[in-house]
Amino acid sequence: MERSEQELVRRENLRRIREMGIEPFPAATFPVTHLATDILEQAEFDDENKATNFGEVTLAGRVMAVRVMGKAAFAGLQDSSGRIQIYVSRDDIAPGEDKALYNDLFKKYLDLGDFIGIKGFVFRTRTGEVSVHVQEFTFLGKALRPLPVVKTDEDGNTYDAFSDPEARYRMRYVDLTVNPQYKEIFRKRSRLITAMRSFLDDLGLMEVETPILQPIHGGAAARPFATHHNTLDVPMYLRIANELYLKRLIVAGFDGVYEFAKMFRNEGMDRTHNPEFTAVEFYVAYKDYNWMMDTCEALLEHAVKSVGENGSTRVTVGDNEIDFKGPYRRLTMADAIMEYTGEDINGADEAELRAICQRLHIHVDKTMGRGKLIDEIFGEKVEGHLIQPTFITDYPVEMSPLTKKHRSKEGLVERFELMVNGKEIANAYSELNDPIDQRERFEEQLKLADRGDDESMPMDEDFLRALEYGMPPTAGIGIGIDRLVMLLTGQKSIQEVLFFPQMKPEA
Incomplete structure (x- = not known):
C-alpha cells in the first residue's frame, strides 16, 4: 500500500524511538490518577497560581497540539474526558546531562495523536489557563497515521472539520477523537440504558438472554438475515425479535423477564432504520396492556430524567419541545x-x-x-402528526398475530404503540395465550406468505407447544433504544447514535 509522506515520517520516527531504547508500544500499566475535566472544573489556586486542592497528578492521553519554544513547550493533552494544556520544560523531564528525552523524543519524534503519560502539578498560566506542569514524561503509544487537524479560531469558527458523514460513521475511532463533542451522545445512551435497567430491576423483573441464532424467524413482521448451521445442516436466521423466547420463559414460571437485545432485519437503510438495532423487551405475568401503558409512562419519565438537563422530562427535537412526563394521550x-x-x-x-x-x-x-x-x-x-407522546390503541386483529383479542371490541386486539415525534417508540400487547387462537393466527400469516408477503410470520410449532402447556395472562412490550436516543439527543439520523452503523463496502 502506498503511504503518504506523513505516514513515512511517522514510521521513521518510530524507528528512531526504538533506537533510543524506548518501546513505542509499551505493555506496562500506567497509573492514571486524574482526568482532564476533573482538574479543569475543580482546580482552586493561591496567589502564586498553584493549585491548592491538587497535589501530584498523573494523566494519560493523546497529544493533540504542540507549541515548542526552545527549552520549553506547551501541548494539548486529550483524554477520555476532554483536553487540558500541559507545560513541558527540558530540564524538568530530562534533569541530567542527557537531554535526549526532550531534545529528540519530545521535540522531534513525538507526533500529533501519539499517546503519552505525564506526572506533574497543576498551575494557572499568566493568561489564566489551567495547565499541568510536567515533571515526568512517558511515551505510551505511536500513531502511525495522522489525525485530521481541526482548527478553531478565537471567534469559535471551525476550519478543516472532519465532518463528512460517511467518513465519520466509517471511521468512528477518528470521528470521536477529533470531534469529542459527539461522545456525549453515547454517554447519554449509556445512562439511558442504565436507568431503564434499574427501573426494571426495581420492578422485580429478571434480566435474561435469548438466542440470536434461531431456527424460525418469529416474533415480528420482517424479513430475516439467513445463514446456515454447518454441523446441524439446517438453515438459521438472525433474530428479528426475541418475543417468542421471552414468552416461553413466562410459560416456564417466571413472573417477569426482560432483555436488552440486538435485533436484525433484512430491510432498507435510511435515517431512521439500521438493519441491526437495539430494543428492550419485557414481559410480566398477570398484567394487561392497560397496566403496561401506565408502566411505560413511568419507565420513560424515569429514564428521560436520567439524561435530561437538571432532571427535566422535556427535550427539544427540531422545532418541537416534547414532554415525556405522564400521562400520555390515548387514542x-x-x-x-x-x-x-x-x-x-x-x-x-x-x-x-x-x-x-x-x-x-x-x-x-x-x-x-x-x-x-x-x-x-x-x-x-x-x-407524522403525533408529536407529543401518544398511545395508539386497539389495533385490527389482522395487524397483530401475537396479540389477545379485545375483551369488548369485535375485530380488534389489545395492543398499543407509543408514538413520539411522528415515529413509533414502543409496541405492546396483552399477549395472546390461547394456543388454538394462536395457531389460527399463524395460519392466516401463511396465507399472506402465499400471496407474496415476505414479512409474514412463519408457523412456530414449538412456541405453540409451549402455549399448550399454559401461559398466564401477560403484558409485553418492546421499546426501540436507538430511536429513543435519537429523540433525547436531538439527532435526525440513526447513524449518529450508533457507534458503528452498517455501511456500504468501502471502495
Missing part, C-alpha cells in the same frame, strides 16, 4: 385515522380499505391484506 387507531383523514375504517373490508387508499392517494399492491392496508393508511396520513 384508538380508528379514531386517529378518522381525526387526521376523515375516513372511517371501522368494519371496513379489504375492498373498502383499498378504495380508501385510492381516495387518499396511497400506493398499495395486491400482496397487502387488510392489516397491511390499514398500516399504510396510518403510516402515510397519521403517524
Whole structure:
C-alpha cells in the first residue's frame, strides 16, 4: 500500500524511538490518577497560581497540539474526558546531562495523536489557563497515521472539520477523537440504558438472554438475515425479535423477564432504520396492556430524567419541545385515522380499505391484506402528526398475530404503540395465550406468505407447544433504544447514535 509522506515520517520516527531504547508500544500499566475535566472544573489556586486542592497528578492521553519554544513547550493533552494544556520544560523531564528525552523524543519524534503519560502539578498560566506542569514524561503509544487537524479560531469558527458523514460513521475511532463533542451522545445512551435497567430491576423483573441464532424467524413482521448451521445442516436466521423466547420463559414460571437485545432485519437503510438495532423487551405475568401503558409512562419519565438537563422530562427535537412526563394521550387507531383523514375504517373490508387508499392517494399492491392496508393508511396520513407522546390503541386483529383479542371490541386486539415525534417508540400487547387462537393466527400469516408477503410470520410449532402447556395472562412490550436516543439527543439520523452503523463496502 502506498503511504503518504506523513505516514513515512511517522514510521521513521518510530524507528528512531526504538533506537533510543524506548518501546513505542509499551505493555506496562500506567497509573492514571486524574482526568482532564476533573482538574479543569475543580482546580482552586493561591496567589502564586498553584493549585491548592491538587497535589501530584498523573494523566494519560493523546497529544493533540504542540507549541515548542526552545527549552520549553506547551501541548494539548486529550483524554477520555476532554483536553487540558500541559507545560513541558527540558530540564524538568530530562534533569541530567542527557537531554535526549526532550531534545529528540519530545521535540522531534513525538507526533500529533501519539499517546503519552505525564506526572506533574497543576498551575494557572499568566493568561489564566489551567495547565499541568510536567515533571515526568512517558511515551505510551505511536500513531502511525495522522489525525485530521481541526482548527478553531478565537471567534469559535471551525476550519478543516472532519465532518463528512460517511467518513465519520466509517471511521468512528477518528470521528470521536477529533470531534469529542459527539461522545456525549453515547454517554447519554449509556445512562439511558442504565436507568431503564434499574427501573426494571426495581420492578422485580429478571434480566435474561435469548438466542440470536434461531431456527424460525418469529416474533415480528420482517424479513430475516439467513445463514446456515454447518454441523446441524439446517438453515438459521438472525433474530428479528426475541418475543417468542421471552414468552416461553413466562410459560416456564417466571413472573417477569426482560432483555436488552440486538435485533436484525433484512430491510432498507435510511435515517431512521439500521438493519441491526437495539430494543428492550419485557414481559410480566398477570398484567394487561392497560397496566403496561401506565408502566411505560413511568419507565420513560424515569429514564428521560436520567439524561435530561437538571432532571427535566422535556427535550427539544427540531422545532418541537416534547414532554415525556405522564400521562400520555390515548387514542384508538380508528379514531386517529378518522381525526387526521376523515375516513372511517371501522368494519371496513379489504375492498373498502383499498378504495380508501385510492381516495387518499396511497400506493398499495395486491400482496397487502387488510392489516397491511390499514398500516399504510396510518403510516402515510397519521403517524407524522403525533408529536407529543401518544398511545395508539386497539389495533385490527389482522395487524397483530401475537396479540389477545379485545375483551369488548369485535375485530380488534389489545395492543398499543407509543408514538413520539411522528415515529413509533414502543409496541405492546396483552399477549395472546390461547394456543388454538394462536395457531389460527399463524395460519392466516401463511396465507399472506402465499400471496407474496415476505414479512409474514412463519408457523412456530414449538412456541405453540409451549402455549399448550399454559401461559398466564401477560403484558409485553418492546421499546426501540436507538430511536429513543435519537429523540433525547436531538439527532435526525440513526447513524449518529450508533457507534458503528452498517455501511456500504468501502471502495
